[in-house]
Amino acid sequence: MTPPAPPGRVWAHVGQPFEPAAYDVLVIGAGRMGSAAALFLRQLAPEARLLLIEEGGLPNEDGATILAPGVWTLAGLPEAHHAAAHWTREAAQTLGDVSWQARPxxxxxxxxxxxxxxxxxxxxxxxxxxxxxxxxxxxxxxxxPQAATYRPGSLALRTAQQAVALGADLLLNTRAALCGGGEVQLERLTVTNTHQIVTHETHRQGAPTVILATGADAPHHAEHALGVHTRHARAYRQMxxxxxxxxxxxxxxxxxxxxxxxxxxxxxxxxxxxxxxxxxxxxxxxxxxxxxxxxxxxxxxxxxxxxxxxxxxxxxxxxxxxxxxxxPGAWLALPGGTPAGRPTFEPLDDHTWLLLGGPQADTLGLHTAYKLASTLAQTLGGQTAAL
Missing domain, CATH: 3.30.9.10 (D-Amino Acid Oxidase, subunit A, domain 2)
Structure with missing residues (x-):
C-alpha cells in the first residue's frame, strides 16, 4: 500500500524563503476553478509535483469567486448538462462546510x-x-425544487486546503506572469509601512504544464504573453x-x-x-x-x-x-464571449491550458475542473476516471 503523500508547503509571506524547484504542474490562480483543478490533479496524479500560485493572501480573497452568486440550479440548463451539474453538486457537498442550503x-x-x-x-x-x-x-x-445556495469562496478555500493536504505546494501573495515555453515569472509581493504593495523579489519558475485560471484577466493575459487570441470576453458585474x-x-x-x-x-x-x-x-x-x-x-x-x-x-x-x-463588484469571465457561456478549458500552446468558470460556474464549475484534471492526468502518468 502506497503511503499518503506528506502535506505540501505554504509560503504565505516574503519572510519565508522561496526557491524555484522541479514541478510538473503550475496552477496560476487559486479561485474555485484553479483550486479545484489542483485538488483533482493531486487525487488523479498523486506523483505529479504541483505548485498553486495566488496573488492574494488567501485563496479566493477577492474577485469573482468570493462574490459569485453561489446558486446551484437546473433552471435554464439544457438537459445534456444535467449530469455534469449533479456531479458538481455531489462534489461540492463532500468538500466540507460551504454553507450549502437547499432552497427552491x-x-x-x-x-x-x-x-x-x-x-x-x-x-x-x-x-x-x-x-x-x-x-x-x-x-x-x-x-x-432541487436548487440550493452555497458559498463559492468557502468552496475555493476548502479545495485549496485539501490540495495542500494531499501534497500540493501553495505560494501566496505572488503575482505570476506567463513567459512562454512553460516558464512563469513570479513576483513575491509585500506591503510597505506606507501601505503600498511592492515587489519584494522575482523568480523564474518552469514546468511542463501550466494552468492559467485567473478568471476574467486570463484571456487578456494569454494574448499579451503568448500572442494567443481567444474567443472569450469579460464583464464587470455589481451585486x-x-x-x-x-x-x-x-x-x-x-x-x-x-x-x-x-x-x-x-x-x-x-x-x-x-x-x-x-x-x-x-x-x-x-x-x-x-x-x-x-x-x-x-x-x-x-x-x-x-x-x-x-x-x-x-x-x-x-x-x-x-x-x-x-x-460590491468584480470582473467576470464570459467563456465563449457570451453570458450563457459554460465553464470551459482549452490548450493555449504546448505547455499552457486556459481554465475559465464564468456565469455558470456555480452549477458546472467543479465538473469542468475535474475534466481538465482527468485530461492532464493521462500525460502525467496518473489515473483517469469516468465522468
Whole structure:
C-alpha cells in the first residue's frame, strides 16, 4: 500500500524563503476553478509535483469567486448538462462546510408556458417573497425544487486546503506572469509601512504544464504573453444589496435575468449580463434623477427597467451607494464571449491550458475542473476516471 503523500508547503509571506524547484504542474490562480483543478490533479496524479500560485493572501480573497452568486440550479440548463451539474453538486457537498442550503429557485414570467404555475401558488408558502413583486405583471412561475445556495469562496478555500493536504505546494501573495515555453515569472509581493504593495523579489519558475485560471484577466493575459487570441470576453458585474427580509427557506427569485439571492436575512441582487467590457474599461457609477450613485450605469438601467414588475426595487430597500466602492463588484469571465457561456478549458500552446468558470460556474464549475484534471492526468502518468 502506497503511503499518503506528506502535506505540501505554504509560503504565505516574503519572510519565508522561496526557491524555484522541479514541478510538473503550475496552477496560476487559486479561485474555485484553479483550486479545484489542483485538488483533482493531486487525487488523479498523486506523483505529479504541483505548485498553486495566488496573488492574494488567501485563496479566493477577492474577485469573482468570493462574490459569485453561489446558486446551484437546473433552471435554464439544457438537459445534456444535467449530469455534469449533479456531479458538481455531489462534489461540492463532500468538500466540507460551504454553507450549502437547499432552497427552491423560482423563475418569474409574464406569460404562461409548459411547466409554469400561477405565481400565488408557487409562492404560497413564501409570502415575504410574493410581496417583492407585482403578481399582475409576473403572474407565472417556473420552480426548480432541487436548487440550493452555497458559498463559492468557502468552496475555493476548502479545495485549496485539501490540495495542500494531499501534497500540493501553495505560494501566496505572488503575482505570476506567463513567459512562454512553460516558464512563469513570479513576483513575491509585500506591503510597505506606507501601505503600498511592492515587489519584494522575482523568480523564474518552469514546468511542463501550466494552468492559467485567473478568471476574467486570463484571456487578456494569454494574448499579451503568448500572442494567443481567444474567443472569450469579460464583464464587470455589481451585486447591489436589497434590504428586504429573507430567511433560510426563502426561494431564489429570477425575473428577466435579474436574480434575487437570499443572503444574510436580506437579498443580494445579481443583474443580467448582456454586455462585454473591453480591456481597459474602468467601471463608473451612474446617476438617478441627476444624483450620483454607486451603481454603474448599465446596472442602474436594468434595475429601473424592472421596477414595475418588482416594486421593491423602487423602494428604499435598494442600496445604491454613494460611490462605486459602496456596491460590491468584480470582473467576470464570459467563456465563449457570451453570458450563457459554460465553464470551459482549452490548450493555449504546448505547455499552457486556459481554465475559465464564468456565469455558470456555480452549477458546472467543479465538473469542468475535474475534466481538465482527468485530461492532464493521462500525460502525467496518473489515473483517469469516468465522468
Amino acid at each position: 429557485h423560482v423563475t418569474l414570467h409574464p406569460t404562461p408556458g409548459l411547466g409554469r404555475l400561477p405565481v400565488e401558488e408557487a409562492l404560497r408558502e413564501h409570502p415575504q417573497s410574493l410581496a417583492l413583486l407585482d403578481p399582475a405583471a409576473l403572474p407565472w412561475a417556473e420552480v426548480d 447591489p444589496h436589497l434590504a428586504a427580509p429573507s430567511n433560510d427557506t426563502s426561494p431564489v427569485l429570477r425575473a428577466a435575468g435579474l436574480t434575487l439571492r437570499p443572503q444574510h436575512g436580506a437579498y443580494t441582487l445579481i443583474p443580467p449580463l448582456h454586455w462585454r467590457d473591453p480591456h481597459g474599461y474602468q467601471p463608473a457609477g451612474g446617476q438617478l434623477t441627476g444624483v450620483p450613485t454607486g451603481l454603474r450605469r448599465e446596472t442602474l438601467e436594468d434595475l429601473v427597467a424592472q421596477m414595475d414588475e418588482l416594486p421593491v426595487l423602487a423602494s428604499e430597500a435598494l442600496h445604491m451607494g454613494r460611490s462605486l466602492s459602496d456596491v
